[in-house]
Amino acid sequence: xxxxxxxxxxxxxxxxxxxxxxxxxxxxxxxxxxxxxxxxxxxxxxxxxxxxxxxxxxxxxxxxxxxxxxxxxxxxxxxxxxxxxxxxxxxxxxxxxxxxxxxxxxxxxxxxxxxxxxxxxxxxxxxxxxxxxxxxxxxxxxxxxxxxxxxxxxxxxxxxxxxxxxxxxxxxxxxxxxxxxxxxxxxxxxxxxxxxxxxxxxxxxxxxxxxxxxxxxxxxxxxxxxxx
Amino acid sequence: xxxxxxxxxxxxxxxxxxxxxxxxxxxxxxxxxxxxxxxxxxxxxxxxxxxxxxxxxxxxxxxxxxxxxxxxxxxxxxxxxxxxxxxxxxxxxxxxxxxxxxxxxxxxxxxxxxxxxxxxxxxxxxxxxxxxxxxxxxxxxxxxxxxxxxxxxxxxxxxxxxxxxxxxxxxxxxxxxxxxxxxxxxxxxxxxxxxxxxxxxxxxxxxxxxxxxxxxxxxxxxxxxxxxxxxxxxxxxxxxxxxxxxxxxxxxxxxxxxxxxxxxxxxxxxxxxxxxxxxxxxxxxxxxxxxxxxxxxxxxxxxxxxxxxxxxxxxxxxxxxxxxxxxxxxxxxxxxxxxxxxxxxxxxxxxxxxxxxxxxxxxxxxxxxxxxxxxxxxxxxxxxxxxxxxxxxxxxxxxxxxxxx
Numbered sequence: 348x349x350x351x352x353x354x355x356x357x358x359x360x361x362x363x364x365x366x367x368x369x370x371x372x373x374x375x376x377x378x379x380x381x382x383x384x385x386x387x388x389x390x391x392x393x394x395x396x397x398x399x400x401x402x403x404x405x406x407x408x409x410x411x412x413x414x415x416x417x418x419x420x421x422x423x424x425x426x427x428x429x430x431x432x433x434x435x436x437x438x439x440x441x442x443x444x445x446x447x448x449x450x451x452x453x454x455x456x457x458x459x460x461x462x463x464x465x466x467x468x469x470x471x472x473x474x475x476x477x478x479x480x481x482x483x484x485x486x487x488x489x490x491x492x493x494x495x496x497x498x499x500x501x502x503x504x505x506x507x508x509x510x511x512x513x514x515x516x517x518x519x520x521x522x523x524x525x526x527x528x529x530x531x532x533x534x535x536x537x538x539x540x541x542x543x544x545x546x547x548x549x550x551x552x553x554x555x556x557x558x559x560x561x562x563x564x565x566x567x568x569x570x571x572x573x574x575x
Numbered sequence: 576x577x578x579x580x581x582x583x584x585x586x587x588x589x590x591x592x593x594x595x596x597x598x599x600x601x602x603x604x605x606x607x608x609x610x611x612x613x614x615x616x617x618x619x620x621x622x623x624x625x626x627x628x629x630x631x632x633x634x635x636x637x638x639x640x641x642x643x644x645x646x647x648x649x650x651x652x653x654x655x656x657x658x659x660x661x662x663x664x665x666x667x668x669x670x671x672x673x674x675x676x677x678x679x680x681x682x683x684x685x686x687x688x689x690x691x692x693x694x695x696x697x698x699x700x701x702x703x704x705x706x707x708x709x710x711x712x713x714x715x716x717x718x719x720x721x722x723x724x725x726x727x728x729x730x731x732x733x734x735x736x737x738x739x740x741x742x743x744x745x746x747x748x749x750x751x752x753x754x755x756x757x758x759x760x761x762x763x764x765x766x767x768x769x770x771x772x773x774x775x776x777x778x779x780x781x782x783x784x785x786x787x788x789x790x791x792x793x794x795x796x797x798x799x800x801x802x803x804x805x806x807x808x809x810x811x812x813x814x815x816x817x818x819x820x821x822x823x824x825x826x827x828x829x830x831x832x833x834x835x836x837x838x839x840x841x842x843x844x845x846x847x848x849x850x851x852x853x854x855x856x857x858x859x860x861x862x863x864x865x866x867x868x869x870x871x872x873x874x875x876x877x878x879x880x881x882x883x884x885x886x887x888x889x890x891x892x893x894x895x896x897x898x899x900x901x902x903x904x905x906x907x908x909x910x911x912x913x914x915x916x917x918x919x920x921x922x923x924x925x926x927x928x929x930x931x932x933x934x935x936x937x938x939x940x941x942x943x944x945x946x947x948x949x950x951x952x953x954x955x956x957x958x959x960x961x962x963x964x965x966x967x968x969x970x971x972x973x974x975x976x977x978x979x980x
Binding site for chain 2: 397400403405406407425426429430432433434438440444446448449453457458459460461462463464465466469505509
């Protein structure tokens with residue numbers, strides 16, 4: 348079932364009440380729907396990553412509410428949020444967070460190991476995903492042995508391994524060149540169109556922002572502009 | 576929840592143990608060392624404890640010594656009569672004992688007893704004579720019964736000698752001359768330290784051997800009490816009746832011996848505790864917020880949909896594999912060190928002056944309780960030190976853990 352993520356009046360304050368208090372997100376409301384690419388633009392420190400984390404249920408907003416398919420998930424238990432993340436959301440992190448001790452296949456299969464799929468089946472699926480993304484010749488390479496672009500594609504393959512309905516990507520083009528970026532965007536667009544994937548991407552790369560269907564501009568944690 | 580999920584998590588954890596080879600190896604080696612130290616000490620400590628209890632069961636109920644100016648002096652003949660009439664005393668036998676060299680620098684204990692009385696003491700050391708032999712008789716001179724340890728010792732000597740009933744044994748006397756004794760019996764004993772290599776003879780022969788020319792003097796008195804009597808009460812009466820005496824009950828002697836060895840084992844336990852604390856610290860550092868890599872891994876697993884219990888299961892599996900392996904190697908190393916090598920260095924520290932008397936090797940004992948304890952104290956702290964920080968990270972929001980904010 349296609350998934351819609353909707354945040355309403357969310358705030359995120361780090362170190363609230365201390366001298367080091369930082370307001371990362373201020374009263375933001377936005378919606379990301381299926382079959383669309385929603386981009387968050389803005390300079391560094393504008394709150395893009397924090398907003399992505401809120402929408403991806405990786406952190407709770409200090410104030411405001413988060414809805415997925417109309418269900419308010421703001422106050423639900425961590426166990427339930429984890430289950431929703433597992434079933435519906437895939438992540439591509441800016442720092443990728445690939446495990447260096449594992450091979451490309453093992454990294455991609457990782458999200459399936461906490462399910463009832465056998466390891467062999469998981470690795471088979473991972474091989475398929477990596478091959479689709481042009482990494483069929485790097486399946487059993489350790490992450491450190493891959494280029495930045497290849498690592499990024501491993502990270503994307505991992506995010507898609509469970510067939511999520513929402514893909515959240517933080518600066519997906521930060522460590523790859525223009526050609527690789529174009530390839531990556533093409534792959535993602537194909538998934539948006541063919542599977543109805545909802546993609547939420549944070550970037551300050553103009554190519555990514557131009558490619559998105561809808562862009563929200565953030566500055567100092569606020570949405571200052573929104574457009575198609 | 577399906578078994579496959581647990582198999583996957585276990586497989587992932589095992590992969591981590593292997594892929595973080597150096598870290599795992601350090602923990603395994605450190606655990607091996609600490610467990611080996613603990614087990615080696617415990618095997619000896621337990622061996623000595625078992626031996627002390629066995630020895631106590633073969634000992635008289637009470638030993639009476641005489642002190643003169645704070646030093647042990649010979650007990651006069653009159654004390655035998657005086658002790659015999661004390662209420663609650665069943666048997667009294669004077670003893671003359673000391674250490675002698677039987678060649679090759681090996682020291683054994685020779686104990687001279689009043690054969691007619693001593694032979695009546697049920698279970699007394701030396702009286703459990705094996706088939707084919709007998710205990711010494713009242714009119715015997717130059718006759719001995721020897722512990723099985725003496726037989727083994729002579730058999731394993733550089734120039735092996737078979738000792739048995741009818742054979743003679745030369746013992747170096749106080750003046751350097753060799754006195755020949757005839758073996759009339761071989762006895763078995765459960766106690767290794769104190770009586771396995773004991774030689775029992777008559778009082779006069781023992782006096783001749785040790786040069787105790789004062790024919791009426793004895794080293795001490797061995798006393799057995801009436802079965803219904805409280806040993807401490809009888810000891811108190813003896814102490815009151817025999818001025819200048821030191822009265823030692825079997826329990827007191829046993830406790831003294833246990834304390835002497837237990838204290839040294841305690842010192843080793845301190846070294847063991849310190850080394851285990853270091854291991855726990857290493858495990859904690861490797862798994863805690865102090866290790867960015869471990870922290871980020873937990874955050875990532877959470878972000879990818881792993882539950883907190885999944886993360887804990889992975890870490891617990893890792894810790895269990897490492898600590899089980901380390902502890903098993905440690906137990907094996909301890910068995911090899913103690914039983915094959917004879918615990919060089921450690922035995923000397925633990926047993927001290929007793930070592931020259933241990934002709935048949937150090938006393939060793941292994942019990943299921945010791946092995947169980949060794950595993951528990953090796954595994955539990957490592958699991959706690961690994962799982963607790965992982966749990967703390969797992970219950971924190973993945974974003975916070977991943978970014979370290």
